[in-house]
Amino acid sequence: MSSSKLDPIEPHPLPSQVVKADEPMLVAAAKAGDIPAFETLVGRYERKIFRLTQNITQNREDAEDAMQEAFLKAFQHLGEFQGNSRFYTWLVRIAVNQALMKLRKRRPNVVSLDEDLDTGEDMMPREVEDWGPSPEQRYEQTELSGILSNMIGELDPQFRVVFQLRDIEELSTEETAETLGLSVPAVKSRLLRARLKLRQKLNQHFRREKTP
Amino acid sequence: MKCKQIISELADYLDEALDPILRNTIEVHLEKCKDCRIVVDTTKQTIEIFCNSEPAPLPASTRLRLHEALAKHLRRVRA
Structure with a gap:
């Protein structure tokens, strides 16, 4: 029988910030060559890493290859993981580099992350209205994942990579800059653009939904 | 502070990375400006x-x- 006394409400941490207690043990075992321990880590993060490689490459085959290569590279280089960051953050850095290599191979003339972007364009949002019910109330989780993934895919690579690392994978601005070889101001400027563009896309999407 | 400056500091x-004085200036503006408030909230x-x-x-x-790829390659890496 359940207790009538309610548990105190505790702050709910974001799923991406939760490190399972067994993770350091699994990483240590994998470092020692324990393949099942590494496979447990793969199972824990494969969905998130595939979303990352898919969002960056926008190509299913490249995303699969980048994910496989990232996990293999992680296993090969586990000895270099010092534990100064979360294992997942370390894995994300490997995966983003694999995904960017695929993207550059397929679109060599389009993708240059370090080019100077014109920041003179007026970024002032033109569509300003409240959104009403939250997307979680409007859509099934799978449907929402698809909508968000398509929206990210419509961004220029320079913006979507920064947004993916900073706002989805929750790397710090400094970690994002270091991973991509960009300056901190460049990351901030691209992040602002990406956030405003995605805000606009969500706004248009919600407005279309409201129109009968 | 003008609406354009709010966007440039958004x-x-x-990310809560502003000094308290600038943050306060922005919040004073947001209290008065509904459009900026909506942009901040929706962003x-x-x-x-x-x-x-x-x-x-x-x-x-x-x-x-x-x-399958992991099973094939991991054992080779360890060998």
Whole structure:
């Protein structure tokens, strides 16, 4: 029988910030060559890493290859993981580099992350209205994942990579800059653009939904 | 402070990376300006929507290929 006394409400941490207690043990075992321990880590993060490689490459085959290569590279280089960051953050850095290599191979003339972007364009949002019910109330989780993934895919690579690392994978601005070889101001400027563009896309999407 | 300046400081404002004086100046503006308030709120919601979204399940064929590749290569790496 359940207790009538309610548990105190505790702050709910974001799923991406939760490190399972067994993770350091699994990483240590994998470092020692324990393949099942590494496979447990793969199972824990494969969905998130595939979303990352898919969002960056926008190509299913490249995303699969980048994910496989990232996990293999992680296993090969586990000895270099010092534990100064979360294992997942370390894995994300490997995966983003694999995904960017695929993207550059397929679109060599389009993708240059370090080019100077014109920041003179007026970024002032033109569509300003409240959104009403939250997307979680409007859509099934799978449907929402698809909508968000398509929206990210419509961004220029320079913006979507920064947004993916900073706002989805929750790397710090400094970690994002270091991973991509960009300056901190460049990351901030691209992040602002990406956030405003995605805000606009969500706004248009919600407005279309409201129109009968 | 003008609306345009709010937008240029928006990323640092949302990341709570502004000094308290500038933050306070922005909040005074937001109290008076409904449009900026909506832009700030909906941009904040945008980040939350993407950040909190669950990744879709891995397609079965993708998962199979990943684990086959790992099974093949990991043992070779260890050998």
